[in-house]
Amino acid sequence: MAPIPTFWSPRIGALEPYVPGEQPRIEGLIKLNTNENPYPPSPRVLDAVQAAAANGLERYPDPESMALREAVAAYYGLTRDQVFAGNGSDEVLAHAFFAFFQQAEPLLFADVTYSFYRVYAQLYGIECALQPVDDTLTIDVDAMAARAAQGCGGLVIANPNAPTGRSLPLADIERLLVACPARVVLVDEAYVDFGAQSAVSLIARHPNLLVVQTLSKSRSLAGLRVGFACGQAPLIDALTRVKNSFNSYPIDRLASAGAVAALEDEAWFRQTRDAIVDTREGLVLQLEDLGFEVQPSHANFVFVRHPAYDAAALAAALRERAVLVRHFRQPRIEQYLRISIGTRAQCSALVDASATIVG
Ligand code: PMP
Numbered sequence: 001m002a003p004i005p006t007f008w009s010p011r012i013g014a015l016e017p018y019v020p021g022e023q024p025r026i027e028g029l030i031k032l033n034t035n036e037n038p039y040p041p042s043p044r045v046l047d048a049v050q051a052a053a054a055n056g057l058e059r060y061p062d063p064e065s066m067a068l069r070e071a072v073a074a075y076y077g078l079t080r081d082q083v084f085a086g087n088g089s090d091e092v093l094a095h096a097f098f099a100f101f102q103q104a105e106p107l108l109f110a111d112v113t114y115s116f117y118r119v120y121a122q123l124y125g126i127e128c129a130l131q132p133v134d135d136t137l138t139i140d141v142d143a144m145a146a147r148a149a150q151g152c153g154g155l156v157i158a159n160p161n162a163p164t165g166r167s168l169p170l171a172d173i174e175r176l177l178v179a180c181p182a183r184v185v186l187v188d189e190a191y192v193d194f195g196a197q198s199a200v201s202l203i204a205r206h207p208n209l210l211v212v213q214t215l216s217k218s219r220s221l222a223g224l225r226v227g228f229a230c231g232q233a234p235l236i237d238a239l240t241r242v243k244n245s246f247n248s249y250p251i252d253r254l255a256s257a258g259a260v261a262a263l264e265d266e267a268w269f270r271q272t273r274d275a276i277v278d279t280r281e282g283l284v285l286q287l288e289d290l291g292f293e294v295q296p297s298h299a300n301f302v303f304v305r306h307p308a309y310d311a312a313a314l315a316a317a318l319r320e321r322a323v324l325v326r327h328f329r330q331p332r333i334e335q336y337l338r339i340s341i342g343t344r345a346q347c348s349a350l351v352d353a354s355a356t357i358v359g
Contacts, residue, residue, distance in 0.1 A: 014122055022326070030349050032340040033324040035162075035191075035301050037220040039272040039343070042265035045221070045258045052257035063244075065251045071260045072228050076200045082230055084239040085259075087250040089190055089214035089227025092239070094120050095246070096210060096229065099238040100184040101126050103153030110139050112332055114162045114188060126153065137164045137295060137303075137333070141172040145179035152180055158188040160196045163328065163338040165297030167196035177206045184235065186210045193218035193273055194280070195298035200230050207232045217300055218273050219262040226251065226259040276300050280341045286351045287339075290358050301340045303333075309358055311335045321353040 004013040065085040073080045086092035097120040101107045106129040121128045131144045160167040177185050187199045210231040216222035284294050295303040315327035326338040
């Protein structure tokens with residue numbers, strides 16, 4: 001490794017650059033590797049973005065993202081001071097880590113979960129305590145709650161979890177909230193719309209609950225970069241202070257207009273979401289027929305392994321057949337593949353390609 005330049009801050013050397021390999025610039029690939037929605041956003045989004053582009057781009061956007069926060073608040077029956085908006089939920093998560101988790105005690109999260117939690121912790125010098133998932137990759141909620149109750153700097157849980165797709169019932173989330181009342185419990189609901197229960201309904205009862213969601217997945221807006229957090233007003237106030245210290249204007253005019261339009265088109269949302277859930281259920285059966293073991297999924301992806309084939313070799317063989325899936329070189333899950341749910345045609349192509357390898 002090249003020596004770390006002396007002008008870098010010491011912690012920068014430990015940060016890893018994003019490997020753009022998951023976003024190859026090759027036409028014609030069946031891209032089932034980054035959990036994007038295979039369907040376009042509501043046509044109303046395009047209209048709204050075009051209208052916004054025709055009007056006001058020379059002006060800064062609203063620093064308070066009022067229209068978007070009001071749309072989220074209306075959707076969930078909250079007030080706008082209970083909603084924070086950011087440039088993708090990754091940015092919202094980063095601000096939340098800065099705002100809530102720089103504590104004396106370590107931050108608690110599962111050892112198999114969204115990889116960016118470690119990145120943000122490292123960025124801000126936050127110590128982590130990893131709660132091991134069991135052999136079925138399930139989070140042991142009793143063990144996690146007991147550990148949280150002994151003292152933690154906060155708790156992060158993805159529900160459904162990534163990359164497994166498994167979800168927890170709200171009663172389990174509530175046990176975690178009760179276990180560490182003095183610290184924030186962040187529930188990352190990037191995939192909640194594909195079959196899990198949202199913890200937003202618990203916000204009124206739990207001042208330590210922050211729910212983070214994204215429009216990248218169930219609303220088909222990964223390209224616009226919009227995410228949001230919901231929680232009681234003091235949590236939103238903390239996030240706003242952090243945001244203002246980084247960038248007063250995280251949501252640009254086009255993203256805001258498109259996001260509001262997406263939230264207002266419930267029919268489009270349901271239709272595309274239902275198609276994905278339906279395709280997922282069919283895909284699970286077809287993969288099981290091919291001998292794959294499939295984790296139960298409430299997300300827009302499935303997490304699978306084949307007892308007779310090496311996962312890295314399978315991913316490479318699929319790539320040779322122009323199908324991209326995700327393989328993680330990570331302890332405990334290196335024999336798994338994560339497959340995003342595409343259109344029915346894309347999933348058929350994946351099954352056909354898999355059959356030529358494992359069939
Ligand atoms: N949380 C989880 C669990 C995710 O998988 C992702 C997407 N990779 C995100 C958050 C971030 O999504 P975005 O920044 O597109 O909103």
